[in-house]
Amino acid sequence: MTVKRVMGTETEYAVSLQGSGRYNPVQLSFDVVGAAADGHSDTIRWDYRQEDPVNDARGTRLERAAARPEMLTDAPQLNITNVIAPNGGRVYVDHAHPEYSAPETLDPFEAVRYDHAGDLIMQAAAEHAARQTGTPIVLHRNNVDGKGSCWGTHENYMMQRSVPFNQVARLMTLHFVTRQIYAGSGRVGIGEHSEQAGFQLSQRADYIHARIGLQTTFERPIINTRDESHSTESCRRLHVIVGDANRMQVPQVLKLGTTSMLLWLLEHADEAGFDMNEFLNGLDLADPVEAMHVVSHDLSLAAELPLANGGQATAWLIQLKLRQAVYQVAALLDGTDTKGEPAWPDKPTVSVMAMWGQALADVAAIRHADDDARLGLAAEAGRVEWLLKWQLLEKVRRKIAGGSNAGATQDTRLAWQDSRIKVIDLAWAALDPRTSVFAKLDPRTERVERNEDIARAADEPPTDTRAWLRGELVRTFGEEVAAVSWSRLTVRDPRFMDGDDSAEFYGNASRTTTDPARLFSLDISDPLAFTKSRCEQRLRESKHAIDLLKALAIGKEG
């Protein structure tokens, strides 16, 4: 009953030229990613052979000919750029956005630390690219441009494949629709093109149009079924695409922590005699996609969502029931302490469960406050990102609307379309701390990770997953590393390295021109088998990358 599991985030950043409407975001993305590379690692290719974007978690495969070209992420253009970050993460161009995939981590706090480390890596890359190109390249950490485009912030969780996927989809649908009330980062505008004036809880909700599916770039689903585990056969990777890019740390820990606890619930419900199907029968939403939009648009936090069984419930009540189910199964399996609290096994779990309770208390407090009272909520605004953003914007809106505090009338509502409002929403997300509106409020928000630890996480891989081996291999033997992926490392035999052969290692790893006999690959599918404690000694004893991987390969068999 722990919140700990292998998890990690992926963040796509918006890239633009400050003050200019004329730029090519694809080219800018290449500029930024190229600037993230150093001479030590810029010849290492990403190994796409382990990717399988057409494998569906529901047990089927999509015909490649039927897939849209952008779904075939394992057949990239030849000029795609990938950089292995010093912390074992990946910086690359994804369509028209520079993206940072954090290294594999073991709990939500570590995941948030490595996610924010990515902001430092990407901001440094953007500044480097701006100097190299002589253009004002800037990054934003958000998900929408207010003009129809949307890009992603993804979460990944390793989980037991033995849980029926249908149950995963049902429980996660409930969670993803309702967690917006404390996890949303807030957005100005309603509708994909901000057709209506207003403010909503979530950046992503209006772009979700399907219950379930393999795709991520059109008709985006609540449940993404891409089944590509990057792990061993007993596990699947739940790829979550509905989340917002958060600037605040608390909502991010909540997003990762509550989702991990609910996956634990799915993995242990049978063992505890908890009837998951009956639980879900009582809560399944009648129309999850509609509910996703309703919850995001409902600043009253009181909207009753129709359930499939004919009943109704608020998002808050559904969250309460999800949290109660975790408590119930934890108490059944491991008993409780003298205060009636389940015997949570570690600090991260204690903290996540407490923070989940606090989040629901915060939302209840917000719900029962009118707009004037909401403007004065200080503690809650330090934890709920959409509330803090709303407070700042509501102040401006009232000024624009001539001091009127009535939010209901059409005229005052139209003030939400004023460019002075929109610019704060956008500048909130600016990654550069010198121009970011969020950076000014950041010191007033609750923190779970210290800045010095985040800075260190930009340079050092996590010690407790295979990311340690990936990061240290590249740091120590960068020139000898030919290709890297989440689950495989390939190095060159130094006896056959003949000077400048970097050109042939550029591009798609599946079409390598190097004689395979000169390469050595290590399968690192098990995310927990190549940690610092298991590899450090062998790294110290190895003269070349190939010595290290061969020693680890033998160690694995033994």
Place this chain on the structure above:
Amino acid sequence: MPQQFQQPQSQSADQHEEDDQIVTQSADQEQGQAQDQGDVLDSILDDIESTLETNAEEYVNSFVQKGGE
């Protein structure tokens, strides 16, 4: 367990207290709790006023992206 895993403990009624949890709120924020939230927001708005007035329209209009994921 490293220190950095510890985070602010909640204040809600339905939480039990963990004596060994460490509150890591910054000094700045401790001040903020005592200070009126409206004043805090006003001072931030004063700080960014020039941005709002001078190039808001241009900044917002020039921010055009392509879809992702």
